Amino acid sequence: MAWLRLRCTPDDPVVRRGELLGFQFEGRTFPLIDNQLGIRKPQGMTAALSILTTYASDGARAPYEDAVGPDGLLRYKFQGNPRHYTNVGLRAAFELGVPLMWFFGVRQGLYLPFFPVWIVAVETEQSQIAVALEEAQRHLPIDAPLSPIERRYSERLTAQRLHQPVFRQRVIQAYGASCAMCRLRHRSLLDAAHIIPDRDPRGVPAVSNGLALCKIHHAAYDQNILGVRPDCVIEVRADILEEIDGPMLKHGLQEMHDLSLTLPRRRTDRPDRDLLEERYERFRAVG
Template identity: 80%
Template sequence: MPLGDDLGSRVRAAAMTWLRQRCTPENPVVWRDELLSFQIEGRTFPLIDNRLGIRKPQGMTAALSILTTYTSEDARAPYEDSVSDDGLLRYKFQGNPQHYTNMGLRVAFEQRVPLMWFFGIKQSLYLPFFPVWIVAVETEQSQVAVALDEAQRHLSVDGVTSEIERRYSQRITKQRLHQPVFRQRVIQAYESVCAMCHLRHRSLLDAAHIIPDREAHGVPAVSNGVSLCKIHHAAYDENILGVRPDYVIEVRADILKEIDGPMLKHGIQEMQNLKLKLPRRRADHPDPELLEERYERFRAAV
């Protein structure tokens, strides 16, 4: 049964409404099978392509969504998508620039329609970003520029962006892309458990940086992160708790001597000499060199 002439607008509206309901703050990720089995008006209408990174459905002139495949940190992504100095995502064409999927991105730019972007967190699991917009087609580089925020849609992409605009755009991307992706990848790697106290309430978990992201080598990589509940994250950031390069937890000496309520005793002091619960994959373990650098800062604060 045909869906009608306004197929694109109806599918986009229905899909984004469903995503807002499906992806809650506690569980903002969605599985591949869910995206492939999306239903509208009594029929299945996949939100992603089963083989390609760009979804341009038959009957629609503009692309519906783009997808970034999950890759581990030591592997190379199939397409060299990256964020440029202007804070905008660059999404690569798929093969021939005249391929129908790439043409769908061009039409999305011309019609200024919103898309969905699904970013791989782990195999078959995606963090959705929506709405996003194609704000430039860069033919020579075989790519498009993607805005993650309404404010980014009005940035110049011809190289004359002011320093203030560039920094503002970078901050938007850090808040809307880097931080959420980092959080989800870390929490997924630790199977939604605090590495110190084993709390399993996902809404109370943070992805704690070992080296802060304001520093040049504080990269948003799982190996620079630990899944911690909010109490232990704050204690780690305040150097109340430290983690040795062998993954053993230490409590600051003066804190061990304090007498307070049960939270201090059971929540902080009893962490002394326990070992972090580590991810299953060795590649996701905290980097011992980064832990050692951070541990020296902890020792200096004692």
């Protein structure tokens, strides 16, 4: 975990599969993930060391949507037979209260790490464990119903700690770490902008509902200073086009008018046309 803290920077927060498999500890190779299984339980250790969620292309639903329980905590499924040694390692991690690492796939062979995480319940009937992403979630009641305030708090923590970071990295990776409007390639200055806001029921954290935008174009998009037509052409609001100001207005905003977005290579990662149209109508209503 100390190595991950140094390795994962704002400009490069993801780790590659080869790095995790080739990790060196005390002069020998000590993989942080299993080469074939989703749970890493090293020989000679009592508890599991890490869990992994494999990358899958977004469909209409977020890849982790089904994994969030009514208490706002994330669930992770057992590896086949509950008596499999990896699942025994998960139970041991729960009983000992030791932390694990969770590697979440954001692209083929690329993972966003979350650590430390803790197993707070073993739900044998569902063949799964409940995972807390931070200390505050460890102290929520598991066997008793949560109050509405506790549930909302836990759901918000899960969104902030996992949903939003994973959505950001998946979108930025899909767009090649480049702003779809101006092509700025400084990763630390890029955001994942929702086409339909996440507060809307249709605003799912899927790549098809996202655009990789630099911070100024993200803000301009959110404030309806500019919009994106369903054909992926940028439109700047008429009153903004008539303004006279400094070079940022001219080159950063006005010159975006009528340009086409730079889109991901894979069609499945490109913006959903229906979502673009819905958002464009909201932009037109403001203008």
